[in-house]
Amino acid sequence: MGKDIKIVVIEDDQIIREGYSILIGQTDGYTVVNSYDSFDNAAKSITDDGPDVILLDIELPGTNGIEAIPRLKRILPHAYILILTVYESEKNIFEALANGASGYLTKNTPAARIVDSIREVKDGGGPMSVNIARMVIKSFQRNQESPLSKRETQILEQIADGKSRSQIARDLFIDLETVRSHIKNIYLKLDVNSRADAIKAAKNNRLI
Amino acid sequence: MGKDIKIVVIEDDQIIREGYSILIGQTDGYTVVNSYDSFDNAAKSITDDGPDVILLDIELPGTNGIEAIPRLKRILPHAYILILTVYESEKNIFEALANGASGYLTKNTPAARIVDSIREVKDGGGPMSVNIARMVIKSFQRNQESPLSKRETQILEQIADGKSRSQIARDLFIDLETVRSHIKNIYLKLDVNSRADAIKAAKNNRLI
DNA sequence: TCAAAATCCCCCCAATAGGGTGATTGGTCG
DNA sequence: CGACCAATCACCCTATTGGGGGGATTTTGA
Known part of the structure; x- marks a missing residue:
């Protein structure tokens, strides 16, 4: 038990939040130490939770997920943040990563892949949904038919x-x-x- | 058969090249239409092969893999290029992606993951090895303790x-x-x- | 309440940027 | 072969800019 990965879930939809908590908590080696419906509520006591990985939604009441990332990083510098959201806009993705997120999954991700991704992020990886990875790679690519020499x-x-x-x-x-x-x-x-x-x-x- | 994914392998090590060809060719839905030991040898006839996906090594005699990418893109604009290499240097990764590669796998990748990645890249994804994804994500991140306001x-x-x-x-x-x-x-x-x-x-x- | 951040104000001058209008050399491609 | 483009260098011009000094005041956040 002491070597379990400690996870905190921040997600405003109660059904989804509890779904994740139960789902992940049932898996061997994973413990959901706490869950919150907003960053503002989490900020007070998340330090005591001492999570290894934080599952973070983007659309949240009050402080949204993007803004929450640097603030979470400040109070928990060693925690990994894994974004779990329905949003696939370039802006959200790149801002989340720039702010310090270590992975980005969309909500249609199968449960098993979410659990794997938590392990992956803890092991220093950078899990992304397929379409997210495509956008990230595209952002590196130059125009092949540049007018410039x-x-x-x-x-x-x-x-x-x-x-x-x-x-x-x-x-x-x-x-x-x-x-x-x-x-x-x-x-x-x-x-x-x-x-x-x-x-x-x-x-x-x-x-x- | 007509709907198989057509693959070309460019890899200078004969053992590895043939290994990949057999391995991938055995899988249902995949056809290795040709394989070459260098880009320079491939350039002549790869247009006739008309591959959907090109598995490309970086260390190659003559034109190296990085330089080969834009040239392959010019003669086969609709082919996806998947890098398969032992190199994990940031420089290689970012140059390969900037030049137009759609995915980047290291050679310790299990066979099943390679086969999956070919499908993924064909479906518009961006498959990366775990450590590559970490580096790519890191490249987006800003210093959290900037001296600047x-x-x-x-x-x-x-x-x-x-x-x-x-x-x-x-x-x-x-x-x-x-x-x-x-x-x-x-x-x-x-x-x-x-x-x-x-x-x-x-x-x-x-x-x- | 106290330091940092953000705002604004003056001096000076060398360097820079951009516009115009050229020429020459070499390579590539039909 | 001729046309074209890339890359190189030349000299005209002037308004703008950038950087080094020296300040001050207000706003804000811990």
Whole structure:
């Protein structure tokens, strides 16, 4: 018992909350130490629960799940947070991960996979639902048919790193005027006329 | 048979290559249409193979796997590329995904999981080994104990977007001098004295 | 209540960004 | 072969910017 994974469930729907609690609690090696219907109610006593893994919903009354993540991290720095939600919007996913969530599952996930994911997250993994993983991978991918040449892309990257023309020239061992030429061509191709607009266009079209 | 998933294996080790081919070919619904020991050899005839999924090694003679991805994508735009390698370096993973890979498995992956992953990638998923998923998720996470205040972080983000002080002032509805103050404090805290260095420091420490 | 955060105000000047209008070299592709 | 593009370098111009100083005040959160 002492080596069980300690879990806290934060989920506003009573049926779902109790469902998870019973389901996970029945599994050998897992103990649901407590469950709450909101972060605000959990904040008071969750430190005493000392969970290893927190199952967290996103839609919650009061402080929502996304906002709750950094606050949970502050009071329980060693707990892993596993998001369990119906939401599949890019914004929610990336914000949750950026805030410190270690995994992201959608609510249609089969019970067995949820239980596995708790173990996985505890073991340093990063469990994700299939569609979530697809979105995460997509976020890494660049546009394959960029209008920019290799050199132009390279220079645009350096611009996005905040470097001045002369710095770029030094780093790439080319003349300042050459850098200017490339930047002019980049602006032409992207139909912009400033660094900020070029970076925005590049990010929108995943050119960098 | 006509509805089988068509697979091509590109892997330089003959034992492993044939192992995968037999293993996957034996499974119902999967056909290994061809296998190659390098991208350079594959390039000639892989178009005729018309694979749905390409299993790709990273360490290959001649063109390596990372470089091969965009070239495969060009000649077979609708094929999914699944990386299967011993390499777990961040650089390889992120470059492979940025280049267009749809999944990344390490070679200790059990056979059954490989077969599942081929199906998953074909169905629009993004299969990853447990440790890969952890690294991918980590790449989204910010430093929880940033020395910067909220406002400073926000302004640093805008600097990384290439905006000028006056643009930032307009966008945040504050005075140009206030922006200057914040930037000065950011430079102080990060111990830098230019936009480029601030962005570099911020990225190194995942402050933005 | 007390420190940090956020706001605003002045000085200075070198460096930068962006616009215009070119040329030259090399590679690729039909 | 000719057309095209990528990559390189050249010189004109000026308004804007960025960074280094030196402050001050108000708001906010623990």
